[in-house]
Amino acid sequence: MVVAAILVGIVALEHLYILFMEMFLWTSPNVRKRFGTTESFAKETKALAANQGLYNGFLAAGLIWGLLYPDVSTGYQIQTFFLACVLIAAIYGSFTAKRSIIVVQGIPAAAALIAVLLTW
Template identity: 65%
Template structure:
């Protein structure tokens, strides 16, 4: 059970690293514009805002990795719980204010990981 929890937390961290790359470095590419439903003009206008969002997604990923590698397993678990809850809150907010799909794409994996972390 603990290994499944670690894998799930790692997958959520990887997802947020991917979002970091999309938002910070690829925002004006066809892939990112399609993912976020942006036109070329809007992507150019919002490029610095997206980079800021990407940085925050990187912080979420870093926190999850920190929890995974912390030498004290109980402290690491608490760190993982904190950052998974942060991801959930961000997903609920994003789902309510931007795109409903954020609830499934970001919220569901974080929720599943959180359940497995609690079960270990």
């Protein structure tokens, strides 16, 4: 139970971090380097990145909601749903955007999902 909660918390924190990078730091040199974008591309896609960051924030919010939900069984269901969403997004992103997404986002989500399912 504790391991699952820690893993879900890590995935939620990761998506809050992604939200922050995409919404507020998209054009900064460090974030451009991390995402492999040029200065001009980052400026042109700033609004799109912010929108994408917002979606990452929704994933984090759902995971946090699941962790804090007073009924443990329902909380696990919420966590399962949002972890599945993260995993599907990671798989899709690894095919369409950058292969490393499956490692950076997919593996933590899969580990957390397995832990939640084993706990539930």
